[in-house]
Amino acid sequence: MISTLFKLAWVFLKIGTFTFGGGIVIIPMIENEVVNNYGWLTKTEFIDAITLGQITPGPVIVSGTFIGYKTCGILGAIVATVSVILPSFIMICLATEAIKKFRENKILANFLRGARVAVIGMVFDASVSIGRSSLVDTKTILIAAASIICLFKYKVNPIWILLGAGIVGIAT
Numbered sequence: 001m002i003s004t005l006f007k008l009a010w011v012f013l014k015i016g017t018f019t020f021g022g023g024i025v026i027i028p029m030i031e032n033e034v035v036n037n038y039g040w041l042t043k044t045e046f047i048d049a050i051t052l053g054q055i056t057p058g059p060v061i062v063s064g065t066f067i068g069y070k071t072c073g074i075l076g077a078i079v080a081t082v083s084v085i086l087p088s089f090i091m092i093c094l095a096t097e098a099i100k101k102f103r104e105n106k107i108l109a110n111f112l113r114g115a116r117v118a119v120i121g122m123v124f125d126a127s128v129s130i131g132r133s134s135l136v137d138t139k140t141i142l143i144a145a146a147s148i149i150c151l152f153k154y155k156v157n158p159i160w161i162l163l164g165a166g167i168v169g170i171a172t
Helices: 002-018 024-037 043-054 059-095 098-103 106-134 138-152 158-171
Strands: none
Touching (some): 002 024, 024 043, 024 059, 024 106, 138 158
16 A cells, blocks of 8 residues: 555656646546556546546546545545645745746746647547547437537536536436
8 A cells, every 4th residue: 555655646746747737638647647557547437536626626636636535545635635736836835936037038938828739739638538438328428519519609607517417417
């Protein structure tokens, strides 16, 4: 168990340190580590962890906590949560004064402009990954289609879409 806790800490320290773009774009990286590399979760359990994270505040933290708990219980949940938060916390503490100077830095501004565009590809990759595991029958395809229509055509708040989709899932 100690070995697994160290691996869990390493995985979430890497994820917290080397990902750019927020919760959704790191889904493929988390999936690769916890499903493909270590086999701590099945594909379905992973999608459940991501779904749980998306319907609660702090998606990456909640997903990491769930994965840690599933892997090593309460101690695993603590290790994963602290590990995913720690890199950002340290970076923010160290960079607080430098942020003002970075705003004027052309190189950093250009880097961020390029990285923002790459995030589109990462979000698409996460969507495809989740879609492959979640769109398994006519019902799930219809729920996804209705969700997309509600989001883009009617501008429905995502919270209501998640709630509605969950209720449809329970009812059918």
